[in-house]
Amino acid sequence: MRRLLIVLLFLAGMAAVVAGAAAWWLGQPLRMASQSIELEVEPGTTPRGVAQAVVRAGVQTDARLLYYWFRLSQQDRQIRAGNYEITAGTTPRSLLQKLVRGEESLRAITFVEGWTFRQMRAAIAQDEFLKHDTAQMSEAEIMAALERPGVAAEGRFFPDTYTYARGSSELAVLRRALRSMERHLEQAWEQRTPDTPLKNVDEALILASIVEKETGRASDRGLVAGVFTNRLRIGMRLQTDPTVIYGLGEAFDGNLRRRDLQADTPWNTYTRAGLPPTPIAMPGKASLMAAVRPEPTKAFYFVARGDGSSHFSPTLDEHNRAVNRYIRGTP
Structure with missing residues (x-):
């Protein structure tokens, strides 16, 4: 009986040590290859695949540890696809929170007052973080895709700075700028x-x-x-x-x-x-x-x-x- 008690105490002590080490690890900043790392989580990626993608992106840790953390948190199935920026100081705990909340890294593109549609398209084409789905489209095709067939594109987009997640569609950004101009125009007309x-x-x-x-x-x-x-x-x-x-x-x-x-x-x-x-x-x-x-x-x-x-x-x-x-x- 005494031997069993000793074994149980030993196991309890080991469990406490492991729990303490895990708690310490979850609060420690992850080592990274650079100050800022881009992480892409594609739709359908498994929790294990997400952990591996984090390590491939440049986080210097064991992918198995991240995966076990995802599983033990019981939030592993809540991780959202998207494009994320992992910055210095990120801990395993804050990383999971970012992935579960879908806190994607945002980029910005600015359309300047007085620009023509041609200048606007040139700025879009040069943005490396947008999905270039309008590159081969004519002006008329773009406006048709935006549900404004037969409307000239010139002047129809509001000059402003628009944020978007990396990999967003050019059409999505154009649609926001189009709707913004329509709102401002209606407000002015009133x-x-x-x-x-x-x-x-x-x-x-x-x-x-x-x-x-x-x-x-x-x-x-x-x-x-x-x-x-x-x-x-x-x-x-x-x-x-x-x-x-x-x-x-x-x-x-x-x-x-x-x-x-x-x-x-x-x-x-x-x-x-x-x-x-x-x-x-x-x-x-x-x-x-x-x-x-x-x-x-x-x-x-x-x-x-x-x-x-x-x-x-x-x-x-x-x-x-x-x-x-x-x-x-x-x-």
Whole structure:
């Protein structure tokens, strides 16, 4: 009987030692090959496979220990597929919590105000962490996939920073940007001035894109919108260079010539009255609001001063004097 008691005490002591060692190990930072490690857990991966993937990624521990921990925690079947970032200081306990909660590492991509859809696609193509599922798709195919068939892509995406999990679809990011623009556009349209010459939200988006490209200084945005609004009211041509440049497309070499102003395209607001058929860039929230609530002004003209600001004129004579002063350098 005494021998049995001794054996039982010994086993209890060993169990306590093992339990203590396990508790200590669970709270210790895992050794890693680098300060930050990318871990991909594919759908359907077994708990043992997850433990092995952690070690292959660069965590310097025994995969069997991780697997036993996953099993003993009784959370092994709750581990979620995804892309994770394991950083220095991560313990076995915090690693499992991250995997069970699905705390994926997030990346970010920024779409800049004033960018064209072509520039936006170039940024997407260069992002190494996105799944490039639109690379071989045309603009029309992309819009159809986004459930907007027949709608031009230009200007339809809101410029902002979007976070996503590594391996996310390009279409998923585009869909978020599309819906964000639609929300901002509707909100702006609800706040439009009663006497706006704009007929619908599409025209507001087009005008906002022009305002975005024509504004050199944020404080001038409302007046720029006011000038174009005044012109639309009386049927005067907008005569804005950014629309001509957009119409030239890849043929534009950075130097806008007189012959370019005379070359008719659907976007040439020197040769055609009214708004162009599509936006010419992605407008931000401020430009959307300026388009629907322009600053009251008697000006019909403006010219860049050369410091980012513009000089606004109510008459052509005053405008010509401003052009002589700021462009030609003559009094």
